[in-house]
Amino acid sequence: MLPDSLQSTTQDTANTVYDVAVFVPLHTTFSYLGPANVRAGTRVRVPFGHRECTGIVLDETNAPADVTLKPFIDIPDTEPLLPADSLALGHWLSRYYHAPLGDCMELLLPALARQGTALPAPKPRLVVRLTHKGRAIAAQQLTGKKRQALVSALHSQGDIPQAELKALNISLATARSLERDELVQIQPEVQPVAAQPSANTLSLTTAQADILGHLLALPDTAEPQVLLGATGSGKTEIYIEWCRTTLQAGQQCLVLLPEIGLTPQMISRFSARLGMTVAQLHSGMSDLARLRVWQGLQDGTVRLVLGTRSAVLAPFHNLGLIIVDEEHDGSYKQHDGVRYHARDVAIWRAHQQGCPILLGSATPSLETLANAERGRYNLHTLLRRADQGEVARSLVDITRHATTTGLSNPLVERITDHLQQGQQVMLFLNRRGMAPSMVCTACGTIQQCPNCSAYVTYHQRPARLLCHHCGWSHRPPYPCESCHATTLEPLGIGTAGLEEQLRAHWPDVALWRIDRDNIKHADDWATINAEIHSGKAGILLGTQLLAKGHDYPNVTLTGIVDADSGLFSADFRSYERMAQLLTQVSGRAGRRSARAEVIVQTRLPDHPLFHQFLRTDYFTMATQLLHDRQQVGMPPFSFLATVRADHVEEEQAAQFLSDLGNTLALPLAVTGLGPMPALMSKRAGLYRQLWLLRSTERKTLHAVLEQIIAHCAQHRPPSGISWGIDVDPYEF
DNA sequence: ACTCTTACGAGT
DNA sequence: CTCGTAAGAGTA
16 A cells, blocks of 8 residues: 555555665666655666665656556655765766666665665754853763753753752752853754864975975865875874865765775864864765764765764765875775775765865885876875884794794794883784694694684684684584594694793783774774783784784884784785785884884795885885886776676586576687685685686677676576676685 | 465475 | 475566
8 A cells, every 4th residue: 555645646646767776696676656846866666576665766768668657665864865866876886887877876875774764864853051150061962862852851940850950960050059040041953053163284394394285275176196105204194184185175075995994093183173173984884874874974064974884885075175094995895795996985075075175194005006107097105203113123034943833933023122222112913924823733634614614713702613704613622524532632822822922022011902892892902902002012913904004103013923824825915915014013113113024924035026025115116017017918907797606516616606607608819717715715615716806908808708698697696696797706 | 585376396 | 195395487
């Protein structure tokens, strides 16, 4: 049955035909009948086969001749939820990433709007101001029960209940001393006032001021700007000042960060400097909190937002600046669903909005550097501050120095030395590769996850075998997969294992472990950071998290416990990532010290990348790597896409892809590689095969992808196959 | 993705 | 002959 809102109209006047992006993973849109003047971007509930789905109205269209159209079931909103800009973004995402339009449009909506139900109304707000002799002494927003209690207290002309005074932080004595009629003013349903940045300006160095001056003078149509600045060179000050100018011009700013862990620190820096509230958007927030920010951005009441990947998909009222911090970071790439890259989406959005965009990094991606070299992007270099000492870099060959504990003697000596001088030491452990895996002491088999082709890892507290890829877990004892003996022991060393060794070696020294098991919330960061920043001697032990963003000014020695694992990868980006990691980790140390050092433990001391690391800077390493990329014709000197197939039988997945390859006549510009097993060839019980497409022309590659989609629409893949396309892939 | 339809083998 | 699972097809 139709709801009342449509009852009167639908039967007689539902005669306008609309094209709808239904939220199903199909590469087609569907036409429906609806009342006149339903605008593009409006959500609709529609009949779809034997069920009901939600979709987004795209356009008025002509009735297709061969089908009988059905009318909308419901129109949950009176206004379009997606503005024209978002619709254009959805269309672009669908075209560029070859994802179904319905999936792309759904992605642009906050989670609470995806089900097609009416959105929760904003809570009524009541601002209470207490004034005394015309002077404001307190103000507070009240909602819910407290609001009710206060309103009825005022209406009955009685005294304000004590509880309310407590809520307002006012003592009873203070209240009694006030004259009744000037005690309370009520301003119901007040809109939050759009915050204005205060004039709390920073003093910039000459180098920072020069670059900022350049940026502020740019026309809106300028090419993307790149800020190459070593850690501690002061990129953030430039971000903040550019935002200030943009906000003062009445426009909104979007700042993208790679990790949720980095947002609290950045938020406090931005809000302190700009003297205004800064909104955030990341996966750690509730759906409702995200919806409120999303709505605030759309209506323009939220002026500045810091967020992770998905924040680039939010609607804006008048976006005036986008900043992508740590633009090289791989976590900007989405690894399931619509596999978009937030940095690339940001560049498209800036172009579409006609607003400037800044990509900042100490270690820019080779793609970005190549664009700068070609003159498509404009590169600014911010050097390390003169008052910061150089960092001495050295290698330790761990094939020549015994490492029973994972630490070589030279590293142990240096750690002791730095600790004795009252300084902090940071040990970086790349968890991948040197995995805390389980080995059977009876037969030597390294244990694999029963569902995946990955090795299981061992966690000590609580004692468990875990698969990081599918979540499988088992409590020891666990029978060896090969000989069923229960004599498994951890192989190599993980953070937990190394932690034990460190405690044994330096029992009286403070030890801070920083990894994802340990730090889940902003509060955890705050506590641990406060202690570290107090400056007392100690050891910081951590994984990737340590390499990102946070500054530890009292660290004078950084040790990379095992640098080699990153070099064994089949991935063409592994050297680039390694160069970035080495540079980022080194940058964490010695911000104030003249004699800071970095020690890298490796089995491959002759590797050219390590040689360069000892002698040159990131830019030189990256230039060399870019040259190597050109030789092998990999991105940014070619364009890649993968076709992925998952199936319970590895052979079936491979067969599907090779059949696909055989039916397509690839143009000259495009070469197909594979099918081959994915790097993680089996996950969560499914085998994954990949077919890699490489092209010298983006256009030709996209035409091939179109062909694949058309082919699969016509000849449905065998059941049990799940397949998909990944444009500009990061995982193989 | 979801749901309904059809196909075919084991069990009565 | 019926029930249960698996593969197939359509969604406006």
